[in-house]
Amino acid sequence: MTDTTESGEKRTYAVGSVVRALRLVDLVAEGPAEGVTLTELTRGLGTSKSTAYSLARTLVDAGYLRDVQPGPRYRLGMALVRLGDRASAAHPLADVVKPVLHELSRQTGMTARAAINDDGYPMFIARVDAPGTIRFHTPLGVRELPHTSAAGKVILSLLPAGVTERVAEETGLPPRTRKTITSAAELRAELDLTRGRGYGVDDEEDSDGVLCVAAPVFDHTGTVFGALSVTGLKGDQSVRQITELGGVLTEAADRITRALGGHRAL
CATH class of the missing domain: 3.30.450.40 (GAF domain)
Structure with missing residues (x-):
């Protein structure tokens, strides 16, 4: 993602991990009521399972997602x-x-x-x-x-x-x-x-x-x-x-x- 200054110079400002985290929230929001599995998140993000897990756990700890059992499956959290x-x-x-x-x-x-x-x-x-x-x-x-x-x-x-x-x-x-x-x-x-x-x-x-x-x-x-x-x-x-x-x-x-x-x- 880029921004363009008045001089025409393009400046990259997107933070990849933030973009992936927001995409992960979208995947959960668009998923079934019972929640989205880690495998489904990994596939949707196109990342490794460890990366998807780290992002999901960070969002769970912050309250933006929550994990439910069995699974775990991820659903939207109260903070959102x-x-x-x-x-x-x-x-x-x-x-x-x-x-x-x-x-x-x-x-x-x-x-x-x-x-x-x-x-x-x-x-x-x-x-x-x-x-x-x-x-x-x-x-x-x-x-x-x-x-x-x-x-x-x-x-x-x-x-x-x-x-x-x-x-x-x-x-x-x-x-x-x-x-x-x-x-x-x-x-x-x-x-x-x-x-x-x-x-x-x-x-x-x-x-x-x-x-x-x-x-x-x-x-x-x-x-x-x-x-x-x-x-x-x-x-x-x-x-x-x-x-x-x-x-x-x-x-x-x-x-x-x-x-x-x-x-x-x-």
């Missing part, structure tokens, strides 16, 4: 997701969901968010705050605890049982409120309920006085891709009102699924 409006500009799904989130927020009077499935955890990539003065501390680009989150429950409910077991072991199911699910058996029962009704509920399980409802978004393979959710004060919300919110979220999530060319698993 947090760039650009702390996540919104970093994920293409944000542009698709923002109009739907605005509509949900107006319709429900609640904060509306969109999450992606990040290896069994919900990671929120877009948010539209509720009208009015109430604001919830809901950062973007950060994994949330699946067992306390409506979006997390709905994602886990549609993944293999082994994922639930792994997440329960990794997190330890810590309590956030007196209503938080803290045992694997309780979590399995809650996920069965969530799967049956088609939407997830966080009934003051993450924060006292706060209610969340979420519905799943699916990709082209019928796999759960993420979720849409709304968050607001619990107040005196009735079971009927929560059920109605579930219906509203499901309809909105299905619209996003169709926009992504996805479909519900049969």
